[in-house]
Amino acid sequence: MADPYRWSFWKREFNSPILLASGTAGFGIELMEQGFLEGAAAVISKATTLKPREGNPPPRIIETRFGLLNSIGLANPGVDEVLKILLPQAADLPCPLIINVAGEVVEEFPAVIERLEESTVPFGYEVNVSCPNVAAGGIAFGASPEIVERISTLVKRVSSRPFSVKLTPNEGSIVESAKAAEAGGADAVTVCNTFLGMKVDWRTGKALLKRSVGGYSSPALLPLTVARVFKTSEAVKIPVLASGGVNRAEDILELLAAGAAMVQVGTWLMRRPDAAFELREGVISLLESDSP
Amino acid sequence: MIIGKEEILPGIFKFEFKVSSSFIAEAEPGRFIQLEVSHGPFPVTRRPFTISSTYGKSVEIIFEVVGRGTEVLAETDVGRSLRLLGPLGRGYLLNPGKWLLIGGGLGAAGFPGLTAKIDSGLLLLGAASRDKLLTIPGLETVAITEDGSSGRKGLITDLLGSVRWDSFSGIALCGPVPMMKAVFEMMPFPAQAITQVSAEARMGCGWGVCEGCSVPKAGGGFLKCCSDGPVFQAESIDWERCEGIH
Ligand SMILES: Cc1cc2nc3c(=O)[nH]c(=O)nc-3n(C[C@H](O)[C@H](O)[C@H](O)COP(=O)(O)OP(=O)(O)OC[C@H]3O[C@@H](n4cnc5c(N)ncnc54)[C@H](O)[C@@H]3O)c2cc1C
Ligand SMILES: Cc1cc2nc3c(=O)[nH]c(=O)nc-3n(C[C@H](O)[C@H](O)[C@H](O)COP(=O)(O)O)c2cc1C
Ligand code: FES
Secondary structure (H helix, E strand, O other): OOOOOOEEEOOEEEOOOEEEOOOOOOOOHHHHHOOOOOOOOEEEOOOEOOOOEOOOOOOOEEEEOOEEEEOOOOOEOOHHHHHHHHHHHHOOOOOOEEEEEOOOOOOHHHHHHHHHOOOOOEEEEEEEOOOOOOOOOOHHHHOOHHHHHHHHHHHHHHOOOOEEEEEOOOOOOHHHHHHHHHHOOOOEEEEOOOEEEEOEEOOOOEEOOOOOEEEEEOHHHHHHHHHHHHHHHHHOOOOEEEEOOOOOHHHHHHHHHOOOOEEEEOHHHHHOOOHHHHHHHHHHHHHHHHOO | OEEEEEEEEOOEEEEEEEOOHHHHHHOOOOOEEEEOOOOOOOOOOOEEEEOOEEEOOEEEEEEEOOOHHHHHHHOOOOOOOOOEEEEEOEOOOOOOOEEEEEEEHHHHHHHHHHHHHOOEEEEEEEEOOHHHOOOOOOOEEEEEEOOOOOOEEOOHHHHHHHOOHHHOOEEEEEOOHHHHHHHHHHOOHHHHHOEEEEOOOOOOOOOOOOOOOEEEEOOOOEEEOOOOOEEEEHHHEOHHHHOOOO
């Protein structure tokens, strides 16, 4: 018998609250081929930019005692290749695809989305104004409510689809940036991207990552996400998509209780490609055991 | 499930896992597995290990304890189950004839499986000392150690002068990056062209989605170690840019 549990956002109903986070699921194609998309409400793609980006020099992944530092640097083949090669393959995904979009200058965001509008595949967009691993754009955009509002307004103008603005926990006020996104016409906010982190070899005094700092993610960060989801969901009416620190079904239910409409799983998906299935099963059984 | 565990050299372990028959069918030499080394959340990511060999319905890996992940793994006992993904990546492109295998330290861990698939081979094996020198059965072997505790004393490059490069139909090279780079640069061009290397990079996912495992590509850009490799044509790698990655 089908379970009765449903979650919804952007006028669509899902049998799972789980979104696969940007950068940890590709475009969903590899996961689909392995049958690992069951349990996922939607896939959020790797960041797409106007021009191809080769990404940062290796090493790009460093594990620390209680988490992961990444310095991918938005490596992606650029919007032309995404339209030509990846989206046609992703057309067969069993769930919707949200395209994560990044840019070095404000105008790049609407420019990429204008191109993506040529395809029928995307369900919506996630506007990444919070990448910690790039010199231009990234955190600096997300930390400024003025820039967040401006980017949201520009995207709204060219997009026929709903979009979320992915915010940064690193600088500025995430609540002010969330309000700015809403004022600019965003249909959701994603709370939030990775935390700025760094690992130094004390013997040499050198950072292990070539750009020194990277994006830190860890199950230990869950309470930080819960707090930010709680505060932003009180401040805006648009849905809050939670991201950061999820590796158990309980974490998902906790973030939903704190105000999230949907919950993303990122780092844990790299460890467990079938995480969506496992976590959804866990969520359902917790809800069932809790209902009278 | 772990069905065998042996400390073959100090700090170097051989683990045997029970796997499915479809795993065995796909376990070509050079491919790897992603192993969840702990049941708890840390370490967060899996650890990659080359498939050393397969027997019946089991797969063997050989690993050295170098950090927390391998330490936790080494402490895990026979009978425990660990989640294992694979076989992943691309292995060696095989051809008939005699092969030259050049291994540095744990780089030779994948050679038993390769040995089983080639007609015949010569192994040049280097290590810091006899404590780090693996034994690869079934191959004519010339060993060299940095301290002279086993075989000749010196570096693996000291063995290259007497190699008759044109007598081999394929060359497999695996070891630390500086060693692979030095060997590759000493090879005559025709030998470079038939050399395949097994590269290493820190991995996130291991199945092609995170862009975490980049290896510098000859001519610019990057290759993905986990899905374009880990076995690559040696010529497709930009060895200059590989330095200092780990
Ligand atoms: C395709 C592939 C196959 C491999 N096969 C084997 C094998 O058969 N036997 C074996 O012993 N090792 C193998 N390795 C290396 C092995 O994965 C690492 O030694 C292991 O991940 C280290 O984990 P750790 O937590 O113990 O070390 P950490 O605490 O993470 O790091 C300790 C040190 O190990 C090095 N290191 C960490 N990760 C890697 C990595 N992915 N590649 C290379 N060096 C690393 C770094 O220099 C670091 O300073 C392979 C790596 C790859 C990518
Ligand atoms: C390897 C890696 C790559 C990522 N790439 C992107 C990206 O391209 N765009 C983006 O908006 N976020 C990216 N992120 C951030 C994740 O989508 C997610 O917001 C973050 O990791 C926190 O969630 P988690 O704890 O579930 O991983 C990346 C994270 C990791 C670990
Ligand atoms: S480890 Fe994720 S792409 Fe290779």
